[in-house]
Amino acid sequence: MELDSLYQEVILDHYKHPLHKKLLPSYTAQVHHVNPSCGDEITLNVSIQDGLVENVSWDGVGCSISQASTSIASDLMMGKTLDQALLIVEAFSKLMSSKGNEKGDEDVLEDGVALAGVSKFPARIKCALLGWMAFKDAALQSGKN
Amino acid sequence: MELDSLYQEVILDHYKHPLHKKLLPSYTAQVHHVNPSCGDEITLNVSIQDGLVENVSWDGVGCSISQASTSIASDLMMGKTLDQALLIVEAFSKLMSSKGNEKGDEDVLEDGVALAGVSKFPARIKCALLGWMAFKDAALQSGKN
Amino acid sequence: MKPMFTPAEIRKDFPIFAKTMRGGNRLVYLDSGATSQKPISVLNAEREFYELHNAAVHRGAHLLAEEASSAYEGARETLAKFLNAEVDEVVFTKSATESINAIAYSFGNSAPGSKFALKAGDRIVLSELEHHANLIPWQQLAKRTGAEIVWFPIDTEGRLDLSKTDELITNRTKIVALTHQSNVLGTIVPIAKLVEAAHAVGALFILDACQSAPHFQIDVKELDVDFLAFSGHKALGPTGVGILWGRLEYLNEMEPFLTGGSMIESVTMTEATWAPAPKRFEAGVPNMAQAVGLAAAVNYLDSLGMANVALHEKELTSYALKKFSDLDGVNVIGPKNNIDRGAVISFEIAGIHPHDVGQVLDQYGIAVRTGHHCAWPLMKKLGLVGTTRASFYVYNDESDVDALISGISEAKKYFKV
Amino acid sequence: MKPMFTPAEIRKDFPIFAKTMRGGNRLVYLDSGATSQKPISVLNAEREFYELHNAAVHRGAHLLAEEASSAYEGARETLAKFLNAEVDEVVFTKSATESINAIAYSFGNSAPGSKFALKAGDRIVLSELEHHANLIPWQQLAKRTGAEIVWFPIDTEGRLDLSKTDELITNRTKIVALTHQSNVLGTIVPIAKLVEAAHAVGALFILDACQSAPHFQIDVKELDVDFLAFSGHKALGPTGVGILWGRLEYLNEMEPFLTGGSMIESVTMTEATWAPAPKRFEAGVPNMAQAVGLAAAVNYLDSLGMANVALHEKELTSYALKKFSDLDGVNVIGPKNNIDRGAVISFEIAGIHPHDVGQVLDQYGIAVRTGHHCAWPLMKKLGLVGTTRASFYVYNDESDVDALISGISEAKKYFKV
């Protein structure tokens, strides 16, 4: 069933048990992103010191895709350098715009490749990107501070 | 040719030699009407005393239909009682909305029946009505003064 | 008199129902609250306009211009009859959104002291049910004039708390703008008393008829409202056309909204004066083909009979509410009984986000809408991030409800709740 | 490279040319300046949208909503390419009239001090050529803000008097809004220097491209204007759709015009914030089918090649101007040579009112427009009550010009002048 390419087991797992979904009190930048067309909201904190992503934490409401995707993203970014992290976000964005024609590089995106199927469902791409865009925004703000 | 039902000889005569097309200096009411969709304009003076239309005069620019129709109307109204005049205007309006199905009562409308064909050309009805509506407006204002 | 109302027959008039959906399923279209499907007669009417009569209306002496004008003005007559309005009271806009903005901007353009002008301290009364289209234009007008927005709160079933009427509609009230039927909950607002209350304090009453005009008989004289707006695309008509209805005396007193060609009486380089309604509110070459298409839609509705349409939707809603009440873990948001209630059912499934519900239903060919439905304040009031919404129309029947119900069970299975 | 441009072949793509006109004549359509005819591919694109993909865009997770969104956003991409613009810079409106009003209202909604706000003493520069749609919205904005309207006068041939540039475009100038091509006279305004002059004093340049975008290649980057407007219905597209193009940085800074659904970022009962462009300017369910139809129109034009379209019109205009110069008692109003001149010919016949000329031509199946062409101040300046106007497009050829010329002779015979 087409649906299974969207909702892979990994995604449903992250959805039921999201990682880092508890805002840490200390951060170098905090952002709040919304997806106005469906009402999803997310608050995301990053701690970036000396070009290293030390911590990512978040809270928010949204569908399985946006929750799972944010869970995956936050876990993936932790411990990366800022530069590495931004490259990963870029790789993920590219995957999302691939219209189902790419599988994604598991070495780079890890669990993120489970979201490859989302790219076949245009209305869901924004859900998948919400957490990643919030991270990118926060990371860049943190860089500026 | 269909066109001949629109442009009867009588109309072309009135167009070339319009009656009462020179504003008289004295009047009991003056109105200025425009047809914004084609730019036709008319100024019309009436002198109405004791319920009698003593004089109608006008000036303006417009197509053959609007010029001829105003010429016919002004001549027809002169000497009528206000009540008669308003009934004639009504008869003419009715003729204009007849979609080519009525010939008009020559006893009432005189040369005005030559305009019967206009009712088949929706875009020209407003041209034909311009002078008559101006007269009606002026007559009612004159009544009020 | 029970109508001969056979949705399966009606669907044959709508080409889209021949389409095969995801998973090889037939189309179960339950999203008419967002936009309706179009019968072939509407598509044909638009096409015929383009193929035989296309020209700019009111602007030429040639045959096509005559025919285009009479098609366009004929459409206006059809719409006027549909609403029991005077012909000149019917203004074609692009959408209900434009219609409501037109009223708000026109009011904003009024000279101080005019009946339509607002000043600091004046009140605009809305409700928590409002669609953004009947909320933000008023917020903006309030911001520009210093007026204040106040609103009817709703109860837990989504009914207006009418006990607040005297408190809200006072001498300070200039405008009461309410939805006739909630696009989220289906609540039909009993407006008669509110119209009376508004008029008693000299306020203008504006009705958002987006979710009512397509579904039951509207008679502007009987409703006694001052302005009314709806969109053609939700009433079997084309996209890109809406209706603004207003009392003629008001339309002719109001300042225009969009300015340009065709709405003028005279123009110089520095000044212009206005034509009377409806032209005053129809600047530019209008959406002629869409107006003609909307007239065909209204003719289609009339051929079914609006009373029959309403009755059909009522029965279908009863059937659906009954089915929903048997479902575990599924909660209908909004009126649970079928009184003053339209054919819109919002619901939530415990443990599944609306977006995911919609996605599973889509796999079965079932089209519903999910999210806040452009009524975000209502969602916040209800403490929800969104709902899944099924909305019914003339082409839906019990088989569609059954499909929805079994789709919901599949969703619960899929997400293991 | 001489194009393969065969209007007689092109006409076969336009169903309306199969129609029999008054007097049993074929249609000689010379009123494309008012509205163009539509090729079958445009009608089919709209129909296909309704029959296969119709749903509210951006609002559902279901297949139809996805397809509708991608059709609609695909149309935006097509239009962006057509103008050499960024995708997000293209806003779908209902018409050029709405587009220009949108800019004017948005400016009017700006906070004092913003780049877009006007105050008493500021100047808006127009020209005597303007269509009411690019005149009255600015008059109204001036009235609301205390700004002043000033304008380029024209010479006897209908060219802008550019010697006035320094006098008109000064530090006080905030807005320069000009037509690219006069809909009455065909004059093409050489805007390059004027855009430079406007930018040199920090003014915004708004181009009314209604009569240019359908007829020759527009490249917004090359033109370097700030905003641009045109209507789909004059460019082979459906009625009810127009384009507002603006620099993205400006669109994202500007206040919205119409408010309601889909253009928001967040909403409470008393406040709202805005989505970025283009959504910010597209409140409500948009004119989806019309946007898709316009994209098909643009694809049709692209298949002909805009350079070929322009060349064809140029040649046809040369031919017509030559024929006109041979006519007794007929006076072409506007540029008499074919430099910086579009395929629009206004004329008067001594002794016959334009409305009567049009009526006689109609008898021969020839559709022209008569009157002031929504440019009343221009008519007054020229001392005319109106003109008869023939305007050409891709489906016209020399046989149409010949028909017009012989129709003019008939009119002269009929009215004995």
Ligand SMILES: Cc1ncc(COP(=O)(O)O)c(C=O)c1O
């Ligand atoms: C130069 C010009 N500007 C603006 C307009 C207005 O276009 P619309 O009526 O399609 O909004 C037109 C055509 O009517 C025009 O020719």
Ligand SMILES: Cc1ncc(COP(=O)(O)O)c(C=O)c1O
């Ligand atoms: C109650 C209500 N009001 C207003 C609107 C706005 O209509 P549109 O988007 O067609 O302008 C809608 C639908 O979207 C609605 O349901």
